[in-house]
Amino acid sequence: MMEMLLRQCSKEFLHFAACLQPCRLQHCGQGHGRPGRFLVSRLFQPANLWEDRELGVEGRQGELTCRSQRLMLRAGLIHPASPGCYYYLPHTLRAVEKLVRVIDQEMRAIGGQKLNMPSLCAADLWKRSERWDLMGKELFRLRDRHNGEYCLGPTHEEAVTELIASLGSLSYRQLPLMLYQITRKFRDEPKPRFGLLRGREFYMKDMYTFDVSEEAARQTYDTVCQAYCHLFERLGLSFVKVRADTGSIGGKLSHEFQLPADIGEDRLLICANCSFSANVETVQAGEADCPECHGKLTETKGIEVGHTFYLGTKYSSIFSASYNTPQNKPAVTEMGCFGLGVTRILAASIEVLSTEDSIRWPGLLAPYQVCILPPKKGSKEEEAAGLVDALYDGLGEAVPALRGEVLLDDRTQLTIGKRLKDASRLGYPYVIVAGRRILEDQPHFEVCCQNTGETVFLTREGVFDFLRNVQTV
């Protein structure tokens, strides 16, 4: 009987499959240009937002804003929903997904394994660690239909330690164990502000590590810190790693990764003499000299983009997360936890790299690497429009890494100048223009490298060679 139905289903299915290809092509042809093309005119990335018409909720309420928030609101990258909660519009989500891939690569390189823990965390777990009370109003709390109490996880020390404990003892051979997730987190901030820099709903990478001893845990701690350094290096961001307070997470040792910026909410003390640097919270009030070399400390502000903790057995002893020693005796694991603010790194990058008017992205994270501007309708250069089309179509073939990374600004009713301005504001790393030199005997394209300010004139093959060096993820 079931078999008969399955046959029936397959019949249905073949029917659908048969009608599929033509329909799909037909649709793509319909207002979308050729299939697979990314056309600016079709992007849901409202350019008219640039007109300073409004800045949404924030603007109306006259709240403080910062450069990244202003730029991201104006460029249609984010849109406010409720305080501290944003729609991430398509350009932003592309950048976030790229950042997630870079983080995955770095975490995997040191042996990290990715999993996913629920947002709904039972109150009981948080009561056992005493953080249910400690966290106060920062926790979003709710009850289900059976009156069970939950919070929305801002971080997952309790959940991951309970997971390890409930699986029974690990073998010492399995350690160090490094588990991480990249998920949406929730925190009921008293003052959500600065766009994605301090929201109530945000993406965070949180890694939790389990080791056999304090010594091993400290080595793992260093390994993860080095991976963080490598990550920020790949993004081309200047950062400082500072000694930090352990706050509500707890533990014995902690560092923050900070991007120096005037808008930063953390005050940092940096020694001009040695490598000492610390969050001012960890330094005794009034101290002006470096505790290590007695050099002079200078103060700057920073945006916290990462935070690392050596936890010791704070959580593992409460939840009994243990392992078996080589002598087959149970012992409590030594833990670390390691956070990266994913959406915050994105906004902080825009904050430190952009100008007042124009967004600049870490090259790897730009939503699209290349934007091509065909000549204006009715211009002299229009006769070379075919060359631009061919460049666009050939690029994905010639440089496979750029497939899906190239936009065509088909709004040819607008001047090149107007479209260049938009492209500059949105910060695509490479903008290719069909200007005067497209009409030369050997046609040349103008390639503007927005991250360096450089402009070069290249033939079609020259463009391909040039763009082969672009790093993508």
Place this chain on the structure above:
Amino acid sequence: MMEMLLRQCSKEFLHFAACLQPCRLQHCGQGHGRPGRFLVSRLFQPANLWEDRELGVEGRQGELTCRSQRLMLRAGLIHPASPGCYYYLPHTLRAVEKLVRVIDQEMRAIGGQKLNMPSLCAADLWKRSERWDLMGKELFRLRDRHNGEYCLGPTHEEAVTELIASLGSLSYRQLPLMLYQITRKFRDEPKPRFGLLRGREFYMKDMYTFDVSEEAARQTYDTVCQAYCHLFERLGLSFVKVRADTGSIGGKLSHEFQLPADIGEDRLLICANCSFSANVETVQAGEADCPECHGKLTETKGIEVGHTFYLGTKYSSIFSASYNTPQNKPAVTEMGCFGLGVTRILAASIEVLSTEDSIRWPGLLAPYQVCILPPKKGSKEEEAAGLVDALYDGLGEAVPALRGEVLLDDRTQLTIGKRLKDASRLGYPYVIVAGRRILEDQPHFEVCCQNTGETVFLTREGVFDFLRNVQTV
């Protein structure tokens, strides 16, 4: 001053960068085997769970379970947190991420643009659509520190329509506009059960479309339905598309995509004569004949994995989501919404493809495509261990699509038989064994294709050629 500090930071940064490479390599060498290797002994995928020791919360509470839940719990793919909430362990997350990539490809192919909407949805929005009351206990509700009321979004018709409305009128040239997200959703199910099939926290793909007219919206509706068919075809799943009720979402027209399965919670009526098929909810009680051809209807059960709605102006008129006509007059958009249960598709696939004992995945979604078993320590075949190592190391080079897709089951203290059994239970599509024929003059590997049951003996080059046909995503 800031400049001085930035220089300081760069110095710090160079310091980190310099010490980076050696440290990273050192760590990878430490207990992880060579860098980049995926070793079964290091996976957080607790094999001892197979011993039927326990089935976690569900087992203890004696709840109903189904095949996919049993298999996923036993194999260490999921672990219960609270009712209807699961940890997705690493194998599961890899499969989910692959499914997300397939869905992205299909949605992009029809012009879908991906964004991300907040989970916290203001009560006000839901009151305007009257769903705040209508949804009753299924909504998770909470208050923030300022007593503002929110729900955790189970679906986002209100949020997306408000987004479109707040951006001002769209141009008719921008339509059809197809926006989608793949995010965690929340629903306070009265009876969460069957593992990932009916949870309270789950991943869903929800697409929302905006069109100029009913005719255009119905065409878009068909386009998305065809993309769904193509998706299930690529996953190799037999499915039926049935007429469905519009439920609390509302609208004028609705279909469900169902995988026929005994465990399914939906009752479907399928005509053996014509293409009619419907959820029993949409058919008058007692009706036994097909309303279209008067053929006999047979009943089966199905797991709902997708649901499509043509909404008309139900939401767009409430929130004033409008567009400008070619005559520059405002008009209300016609909407559709289209859901796919991401984690449910994964569990339902396992439900319909697996045997009682062994998980089988849609080929594209298997967490790893290949598992290689080196000879047992102390066996005759051990002298050929170098060949297996070389096969593992050469595979990523010879078949780039398989990079990161190959596991080495280095638990050589176990027999080949024991490890084959584990590999069969976990369902890697291709298992490669160094058996007797590895010692022949021309060494042959044994390749077990677990999805077809076929076994072939191949030389090293033969293995590479054979695996070049494996589809990956």
